[in-house]
Amino acid sequence: MKLLYYFTILIAFTASAQKQEMITLDYYLPQNVTYNKNIPTPKSFFNFELGEMHTDHTQLSFYMKEVAKLSNRIAIETTGFTYENRPLQLLTISSPKNLARINEINAAHLANLTRENSQQTLDDMPVIVYLGYSIHGNESSGSGAAIALTYYLAACESQELEKTLENTVILLDPCFNPDGIQRFSTWVNSNKSANLVTDSNDREFNEGWPRGRFNHYLFDMNRDWLPVQLPESQARIKTFRKWMPNVLCDFHEMGTNATYFFQPGEPSRTNPLTPELNQKLTMKIAGYHAKALDNIGSSYFIEENYDDFYYGKGSSYPDINGSIGILFEQASSRGHAQESANGILTFPFTIRNQFTTSLSTLKATSEMRTELLSYQRDFYTKARSDSKNSKVKGYIVGDENDATRVNELAKILSQHKVEMLALKNDITVNNKKFKKANSYIIPVQQQNSKMINAIFDRETKFKDSLFYDISAWSFDLAFNVNFEGLNSLSDAGSKYEPTLKAGIVTSKSDIGYLIEWTDYQSPKLLNQILSKGLRVRATSHPFTHSGQTFSYGSLFVPVQNQEMQSEAIYSYLSNIIPEYNFNITAVETGFTEGINLGNPNFETLELPKVAMLVGKGVDPSDAGEIWHLFDQKAAMPLTKIDTDQFQNVNLNRYNTLILVNGNYSGLSKESVGKIEQWVQNGGTLIAYQDALRWLTAWKMIDVNYIKHKEEARNISYEQRADFRGAQLISGAIFETNLDLSHPINFGMPRNKLPMFRNTSILIEPNVNSYANPIKYTKNPLLSGYISPGNLAILKETVPFQASRNGDGKILIFTDNTNFRAFWLGTEKLFWNAVFFSKLM
Numbered sequence: 001m002k003l004l005y006y007f008t009i010l011i012a013f014t015a016s017a018q019k020q021e022m023i024t025l026d027y028y029l030p031q032n033v034t035y036n037k038n039i040p041t042p043k044s045f046f047n048f049e050l051g052e053m054h055t056d057h058t059q060l061s062f063y064m065k066e067v068a069k070l071s072n073r074i075a076i077e078t079t080g081f082t083y084e085n086r087p088l089q090l091l092t093i094s095s096p097k098n099l100a101r102i103n104e105i106n107a108a109h110l111a112n113l114t115r116e117n118s119q120q121t122l123d124d125m126p127v128i129v130y131l132g133y134s135i136h137g138n139e140s141s142g143s144g145a146a147i148a149l150t151y152y153l154a155a156c157e158s159q160e161l162e163k164t165l166e167n168t169v170i171l172l173d174p175c176f177n178p179d180g181i182q183r184f185s186t187w188v189n190s191n192k193s194a195n196l197v198t199d200s201n202d203r204e205f206n207e208g209w210p211r212g213r214f215n216h217y218l219f220d221m222n223r224d225w226l227p228v229q230l231p232e233s234q235a236r237i238k239t240f241r242k243w244m245p246n247v248l249c250d251f252h253e254m255g256t257n258a259t260y261f262f263q264p265g266e267p268s269r270t271n272p273l274t275p276e277l278n279q280k281l282t283m284k285i286a287g288y289h290a291k292a293l294d295n296i297g298s299s300y301f302i303e304e305n306y307d308d309f310y311y312g313k314g315s316s317y318p319d320i321n322g323s324i325g326i327l328f329e330q331a332s333s334r335g336h337a338q339e340s341a342n343g344i345l346t347f348p349f350t351i352r353n354q355f356t357t358s359l360s361t362l363k364a365t366s367e368m369r370t371e372l373l374s375y376q377r378d379f380y381t382k383a384r385s386d387s388k389n390s391k392v393k394g395y396i397v398g399d400e401n402d403a404t405r406v407n408e409l410a411k412i413l414s415q416h417k418v419e420m421l422a423l424k425n426d427i428t429v430n431n432k433k434f435k436k437a438n439s440y441i442i443p444v445q446q447q448n449s450k451m452i453n454a455i456f457d458r459e460t461k462f463k464d465s466l467f468y469d470i471s472a473w474s475f476d477l478a479f480n481v482n483f484e485g486l487n488s489l490s491d492a493g494s495k496y497e498p499t500l501k502a503g504i505v506t507s508k509s510d511i512g513y514l515i516e517w518t519d520y521q522s523p524k525l526l527n528q529i530l531s532k533g534l535r536v537r538a539t540s541h542p543f544t545h546s547g548q549t550f551s552y553g554s555l556f557v558p559v560q561n562q563e564m565q566s567e568a569i570y571s572y573l574s575n576i577i578p579e580y581n582f583n584i585t586a587v588e589t590g591f592t593e594g595i596n597l598g599n600p601n602f603e604t605l606e607l608p609k610v611a612m613l614v615g616k617g618v619d620p621s622d623a624g625e626i627w628h629l630f631d632q633k634a635a636m637p638l639t640k641i642d643t644d645q646f647q648n649v650n651l652n653r654y655n656t657l658i659l660v661n662g663n664y665s666g667l668s669k670e671s672v673g674k675i676e677q678w679v680q681n682g683g684t685l686i687a688y689q690d691a692l693r694w695l696t697a698w699k700m701i702d703v704n705y706i707k708h709k710e711e712a713r714n715i716s717y718e719q720r721a722d723f724r725g726a727q728l729i730s731g732a733i734f735e736t737n738l739d740l741s742h743p744i745n746f747g748m749p750r751n752k753l754p755m756f757r758n759t760s761i762l763i764e765p766n767v768n769s770y771a772n773p774i775k776y777t778k779n780p781l782l783s784g785y786i787s788p789g790n791l792a793i794l795k796e797t798v799p800f801q802a803s804r805n806g807d808g809k810i811l812i813f814t815d816n817t818n819f820r821a822f823w824l825g826t827e828k829l830f831w832n833a834v835f836f837s838k839l840m
Contacts, residue, residue, distance in 0.1 A: 137180020184212025218624025269307030398439030470731025472784030480825025553746025680806025732784025
């Protein structure tokens with residue numbers, strides 16, 4: 001019987017493989033219509049049927065160019081380039097008549113957002129639909145569907161499609177993540193067998209680290225719609241703001257054993273800023289998807305698992321802009337054909353579902369055209385009314401000494417088309433000083449007033465305690481800037497543009513030069529100076545020079561006894577400082593107030609030589625954020641050492657080693673001993689999150705963790721997952737007290753610091769108060785969700801500790817200080833760990 005069973009299974013698998021090989025373009029496309037033979041089919045271009053192999057980005061982009069060249073329904077443009085220099089393509093697809101007046105349509109559509117109710121203006125106005133595919137590179141059924149859809153929209157000659165194209169302008173992005181899909185397609189194609197293997201244990205379905213999900217720097221780009229830190233995100237936000245589409249669809253994949261999801265998501269997890277009508281329209285469009293999937297016999301579900309809370313996702317960002325954002329999640333074959341709970345799941349099947357809902361989206365939006373246009377117009381009408389009646393007339397943003405950080409926030413706001421006004425004079429609001437040069441005002445009454453609410457929103461009470469992503473992201477807290485509401489705009493001046501003035505060296509000195517450590521870019525400058533071979537000293541005590549106070553961590557570059565001569569030092573500093581927004585102060589005398597410049601409290605700094613462990617078990621995004629921070633923001637070299645290679649590496653090349661969040665259990669005992677010996681010899685080890693537990697297990701650190709477990713009382717079996725999820729701290733913001741005299745806090749502007757937390761690792765404070773330089777306050781919750789039990793034990797715990805191990809240091813953080821590249825307020829903590837560990 002067993003032999004018969006296995007033989008039956010083998011025949012089934014073989015049949016599945018043969019079925020895939022026999023699939024043609026007809027498997028995807030609507031039939032009983034004619035197709036323009038001048039438009040190349042995917043097979044004629046790729047030399048394989050769509051779904052038979054995974055198209056890489058080069059193939060994809062060249063096909064899009066070819067079809068656009070041959071079709072009068074398509075215009076193509078390159079909106080930007082990835083870090084690996086791959087083009088970001090955008091296809092504008094509509095009727096030839098609409099394309100001939102596309103700029104006029106664009107202008108009329110934007111004008112509709114500023115009009116009051118007027119049905120006449122909508123009569124001949126097309127609806128704008130933005131279709132975006134595969135923002136996660138290893139979710140490639142989306143880009144496969146984009147190929148099928150592009151061919152269909154260019155080649156199909158049905159009257160129904162022609163009517164749709166008259167009613168619709170389609171913005172089609174065939175691949176949101178070119179670098180990721182290139183990495184993934186290479187993996188699955190190179191591991192594909194001629195006779196398809198469907199066993200989930202096969203190498204084809206188990207990508208090596210870091211996997212194709214991420215972009216070049218290993219960011220999850222579907223979390224970057226609001227922070228806009230990456231070139232891919234900047235390109236698509238520019239497209240979004242240019243067009244303000246009525247509907248945006250974001251095509252994803254999920255676990256292999258699932259079916260197909262489309263929004264609406266969990267009703268209780270919709271952001272309260274999203275209008276109720278948005279969800280009703282989403283549900284109405286869902287009816288079109290259901291009917292289309294029923295016609296091909298595909299299973300699906302709605303209102304489960306996924307939510308519309310964090311506005312930094314592709315399916316949620318539109319919701320705060322008068323658009324309808326729709327998430328699609330297809331069960332993933334993660335290769336060409338894989339066993340699943342629902343039978344053999346093939347790559348062509350996944351493409352067909354995504355293509356089918358792409359068509360149902362176009363059908364829905366075409367038929368709901370006036371309804372969607374009216375909704376978006378009314379959204380902005382209400383936004384104008386709400387902002388006009390607001391008691392708060394504006395928000396002022398600033399920082400005492402760091403214009404760069406304030407300006408970086410302004411860059412984000414400007415990408416979202418948020419208007420800002422310059423500050424006419426220095427003012428004080430609620431005991432906070434706002435300097436004219438370092439501040440700006442955001443008027444509440446403006447077109448994008450709802451975006452202001454989304455960016456600076458703070459919530460601590462929620463209908464639901466579960467979140468698909470983070471529950472807080474308030475940008476004023478993330479950037480650690482002063483932020484206050486204004487009852488009047490009397491102090492506002494002309495339009496503010498995010499620009500920075502070039503720094504200077506105040507004069508030539510034969511004694512030395514002083515640099516404040518307060519600016520966001522001061523670590524970059526310090527590394528640049530150290531890399532030149534100049535000696536730099538940092539102060540552990542404040543002092544005053546010529547009436548200017550230099551705080552903890554300020555830098556002194558002496559002129560004497562350097563390898564460079566006085567004139568050369570002045571020339572070098574003068575050449576590099578214009579790219580920064582602060583000045584280098586020439587010293588007239590070392591007889592400064594407080595401490596003198598020759599005081600022993602000035603410590604000589606060492607050029608960082610930094611390595612970071614990557615590879616199996618390491619969190620790719622956390623590692624990528626640090627790689628991006630070093631490479632893109634600080635222009636500093638960072639050596640990435642794979643865990644599999646670590647045993648053969650000579651650690652003595654480095655003075656700093658970073659362990660981001662991850663599981664390091666794969667390191668051998670010998671590797672652990674190597675790290676410990678290296679630290680004892682003077683190295684600095686910086687560790688984050690779960691790496692702390694690994695260090696504890698090996699007795700390299702000695703910390704007291706606080707354990708908390710809430711009992712499940714009156715919780716049914718059905719509710720168990722919700723109960724467990726509610727105990728997580730999945731992304732909230734908490735207030736801490738800082739000891740500004742401790743080197744980990746050098747350069748911080750205030751003794752209060754908002755910190756992001758998305759782990760439940762809680763550490764008891766040290767018995768010595770001076771060993772707790774960062775400590776959560778008695779009432780720490782600023783924004784986001786945390787269970788009452790977790791909040792009670794979080795109070796007055798510590799997110800950082802430093803310990804000596806021989807001649808070296810181990811510095812530990814319970815949470816990510818560099819979260820998603822936009823948490824600029826805590827990045828300085830990381831740089832202090834890199835540059836000032838010897839002072840701790």
